[in-house]
Amino acid sequence: MTATGIGASVKRKEDFRFLTGRGTYTDDINRPGQSHAYILRSPHAHAEIVKIDTAAAQSSPGVIAVFTGADYDKGGLPAGWQIHSKDGSPMVEPPHFPLCKDRVRHVGDQVALVIAETYAEAKDAAEKIDVTYKELPAIISTADADKPGKPQVWADAKNNVCYDWHLGDKAATEAAFAKAHHVTKIDLVNQRLVPNAMEPRAAVGDYDRATGEYTLYTTSQNPHVIRLLMGAFVLQIPEHKLRVVAPDVGGGFGSKIFHYAEEALVTWAAGKLHRPIKWTAERSESFLTDAQGRDHVSHAELAMDKDGKFLALRVSTIANMGAYLSTFAPCVPTYLYATLLAGVYTTPAIYAEVKAVFTNTVVVDAYRGAGRPEATYLLERLVDKAAREMKMDRVEIRRKNFISREAFPYQTPVALQYDSGDYDATLDGALKASDWAGFESRRAEARKRGKLRGIGISTYIEACGIAPSAVVGSLGARAGLYECGSIRVHPTGSVTVFTGTHSHGQGHETTFAQLVSDTLGISIDSVEVSHGDTNKIPFGMGTYGSRSLAVGGSAIVKAMDKIIAKAKRIAAHLMEASVADVEFKNGTFTVAGTDKSVPFGTVALTAYVPHNYPITELEPGLEETAFYDPLNFTYPGGCHICEVELDPDTGVTKIVNFTAVDDVGRVINPMIVEGQVHGGVAQGIGQALLESCVYDEQSGQLLTGSLMDYCMPRADDLPNFKVATQSTMCTHNPIGAKGVGEVGAIGSPPAIINAVIDALSPLGVQDISMPATPLKVWQAIQSAPAKMAAE
Template identity: 70%
Template sequence: MNVTLPSAVSSGGIGARVRRKEDLRFLSGRGQYTDDLVRPNQLHSWILRSPHAHARINSIDTAAAMAMPGVVAIYTARDIEAAGLGGVPCGWQVTGKGGKVMAEPAHPVLASGKVRHVGDPVAFIVAETRAQARDAAEAVEVGYTSLPALPDLRAATAPGAPSLHDEAPDNICFDWEIGDKAATDAAFARAHKVVRFETTNNRLVPNAMEPRAAIGDYDPNSGEHTLFTTSQNPHVIRLLMGAFVLKVPEHKLRVVAPDVGGGFGSKIYHYAEEALVTWAAAQLKRPVRWTCERSESFLSDAHGRDHVTTAELALDSDGRFLGLRVETLANMGAYLSTFAPAVPTYLSATLLAGVYTTPAIHGQVKAVFTSTVPVDAYRGAGRPETTYLLERLVDVAAREMGMDRLEIRRRNFIQPDQFPYQTPVALQYDSGDYEATLRQALEAADYAGFEARRAEAKGRGMLRGIGVSTYLEACGIAPSKLVGQLGARAGLYEVANIRVHPTGSVTVFTGTHSHGQGHETSFAQLVAEQLGVPIDMVEIVHGDTGKIPFGMGTYGSRSLAVGGSAMVRAMDKIIAKGKKIAAHLMEASVEDIEFADGRFRVAGTDRSKAFAEISMAAYVPHDYPIEELEPGLEETAFYDPKNFTYPGGCHICEVEIDPETGGVEVVKFTACDDVGRVINPMIVEGQIQGGVAQGIGQALIENTVYDGEGQLLTASFNDYAMPRAATVPDFTVLTSTTLCTHNPLGVKGCGEVGAIGSPPAVMNAVVDALRDYGVRHVEMPATPLKIWSIIHGGGDALPQAAE
């Protein structure tokens, strides 16, 4: 379905390619990031981290370190426990088979008794300078007894594996299932063919451009704590840290997340360093700051993905999907990070229907503790894992059925007339048109011309392949009642407070947070459109619990769908109040007042008042219905979404493989995504391009490797391969819109689709390029070494750690 765009495109409203308001300060080096903030009389800190993957702490001797120049304080678990601080809490409780709730071991702010991953914080050193704190950290003597490492899922689930936590003797956090097992078994019993597929979703390090930082400050007069932090959700940090760790009530705790340089999920979570600087600042009555080093961040920030999955697809003789069985082992790392339990379950297994009408699905997830950095949501969070699984599985099934890869998809697509579509795994999709996005992408990619391009490449000695992914995802998280039933320990509504000033300019306080998404622009467009004011009269404020009533932050492509909807609701209230004022001023009945293009009009007449006239009247209420209406023009709305939103679409990737080196080059990438209504096409394209770049990174080069001792081998950019400009091609990014049916804007979300839809398109292309070599599957990442080893039949040429 085509959507007619509203009128204000030309004036910077919805649908306009407005240049990002925030970019001038970012590009000219005038952004204010946490590490840019300087507090009077501030102290610096350094975290002493565990060099062991798993070890008992026998002793910590800080005496020599305390005597070093500039050292102000050194804290260890003993101090934290003496102060009665809590551990880092988990925000989601998954209940597994038989009603068994997940094992939830303590996650101490500083390691207590044991360390459980390389990088686990052991001591917090505060000094006058950062170098002094670091010098002192080297003088802290910690006596360890090394214990066996559990560096991966296999090691942690092996029979007789040592326990990481007493609370989870078998290292299993939970064993969970979804769907109808009996119905799925029955579907398999009558299957024409069963296709079995195993895969690993490679572990990733998020690597936001700005490393994490935190500054604690304390006002002894008011007793107020302030935390400046690199967070995607300051109110969530205030809740988790205040209520569970520091036991400080909200009115005495302000959390500010200023400009933040990328998050991709890794800055959602409450981290121990935030609690340490906030607490230490109050102990020492001086500001305490901490900034993560890039190398340190590999050991201190939550990683992403790391699932090992076995899937079976039952098909009838026509290639229709009858049933799907999936078993996943999900790595939680050493401790439960804020959203970790939700990622492989409610954000992943609930997507197992994909865009297909598979009638019976049974998914099982075992979450496992390992002696590695905690694993949590990373751009896409569970949805890339399932999308990759499904879209590779469908390609494998097509091949084993002898069917065309597009035909098997089309035969199983949910059709436009089937919405709302109830899947067998809890979700109800509201809208979509998968044939439309597929068709548009095929045309834009010149799919029909591919074989000629493959033949031309062959003439140059190159192996060319094409891969398609047709996917959807669930975002715009999320209905509070539903997620509460699923174990979330918070609501997932969003908040907007809209303050119309007397002259008609507007400040919007949003509970979402922008750390690269361009909210200051797209939200301003949205507000300018609805209130009919120029975009430069609208300011978006985010990231400060001292200014914004409340909010759940930015992740899960929720900011526009949930936060934007809250703005619409608040503006509805503004307009409703404005109509009453206008009715009074124009001596008309409220029912006769219409509001459009920034003017309140008496219907059917030429009488009207500008928006600014009404706002002025609200603040200078001389001629005003003061008996029945309060002065002022400011409204707040809490918006709780009715459902997830379901963006989706089609990604088509073309690669060329150099058989001599195994090098894979993405030569062409086409995405056609349905993200619902588009507010700013330029920003949407940028979001999709960035997501696709990360998806190509996961597919081709990114990988997190631990050795058998639990040491991180890919602990810097020297060994952890990030996508670069040369890794990604020119993209063709298109949108094809069906509207979300349950939010006022019809928007779905665009922040994660690129990272969700692209990896299987890339890998389907890689496998296709190798079609003459009898290759059924290639695991991510498709590094030159791996591809060369496959082509040259030397599986044994792969070193152990790279498998």
């Protein structure tokens, strides 16, 4: 391994610009003649728009135009995935116009677009728009949305049901339950979360009258997907006349995958007004419009034999979609959730039912982990409860049911085929690192100090590296999920790498440069990674589902294979040797059995200055593009162990140790991988202890609509983390990478809640819901069956 090669913790190439304030985020971009947009939003969760009077706003100082739903003459935002219900009928897919036509369906829905010379003028003018609403009753509750007699979000969606879907073998599952020795049952809520990337969403639309080309600068994780969706479905602008640029993006976590109304509106209005238009969300608007995450209500049952061997699992889940279908929303509680219900266990029969419902709330879509944290939380809470009921050790019940390391490839009863893993190894690693064996003495010591100490475990798997196009196509995806990579070797031997993935914190500019510099044997300083611009990158599907290295990196490797193959032919010509005899290593071409050699740089120069060149057989130039469509999902997994200490007087939970041992496949840059795990775990701790998106059940007002009300993890809420990787290689991509972006958020929440329940178990407490806030913990202690012994 070299200092900058694969496996080295290379310091990030992108850091200098971020540390000196020289990054370029969307709101930093200003176009000549730029105007500003403000969007008037609905104050009601559900109402008819009776009348909109924009006259006063139109004549307000600085105003260029005011548009309402009546003016908008283009298409609605599409859903990228179609799910079919049990009965074969397609999901209910309501229209989703960027400006509401006649009804608003959540607080924050877009009612009018005001364009003015300055943002302040646009905002002032919006206050002069007089909207007459007829308020309607709203439905907010996930659990109640499908009950008869509730307010209806969409006339077409009876009882607010978008789809009623299932997966697995119902008959086999019922049969296994019938002969079970014991059945453990659990009811769980996986609460709604707000992703809250620190950079609020922004969009700048521009139209060039000379060329007829539109440009959208936007805070996106996947600019090509936005170009495809907005161009083809919403605004009907052909791809060659539409450029989408996602420059530096300040975090995404899923929330910046989706195509949003504001992107379409600024692009559409820029074409109408022939002025560039900038829109930037205020944080309050982010809370009201960024797709939110999770929001499941589930009941699950696990059937076991007398030894605690899992026989069958049945799960029934209601998933909240919000008021509309966001881009990937339909697939999250189905193919990214129910397919993971085998977890790391050999449960032979599984049956899952998922009902997706509409409510008068902000849309819900993928948020870090997307479906897999929900599956993991359900399974790992259920397994812990089963261990308690069966009076078995929590570790042993897991080990007993693990898919063994010899069993791969392993076909689960819920569609997926795991390629590799070693769950005993990650479990053993985490048990050792966390000193699981020594815990009881720490519990006793804490008890002497009047504290309740607990330890919790989660052994998890996820499916990422999204995704084989043919497979997802058969499941309802309306797009392919391959990735594109392009390598441009310049005449002097430096290289530009073009990737269709997008980096918004993941460090691709460094990781991909390591991959390329190591493979081509050139200095990392000679490699530049370019992403985020549809005019530069041939194509791409973007960054989500921990796919960038496993899928995007593999496309880059395939492109490098083509570069090396062509370069060998050039080198063979220069060395007057047969191509078959040319070898390439450490940046040098050699001929086996001779002392002939040509460096990579000479081959590059020859490709562009082809004076001595096999010109009749080979084109000049050295640039190659590859598309890589994965053969399978990838399956990172591992074990998270959390140790907490509760203060019974205040209910405050303090995480005293957090250990993660993850199998993420090949690691290119350990420093970046550890950072990804830290960040994911922090979001998992946020979900387990701090965060919850709360709406008023009657009015539909978002009660946690600011960073003062929604509890984001801060530095003094979190511990240091013990993280390590213990990897088996992915067997079906050329790198062996599995993905690391989401593991932290997937594996951690059940470990934390299991630890809190373990701490409270001496008092007879068996359940606590997320987030385990001090109030909730304190109340659980106060109403516990057993009391704390007096000190």
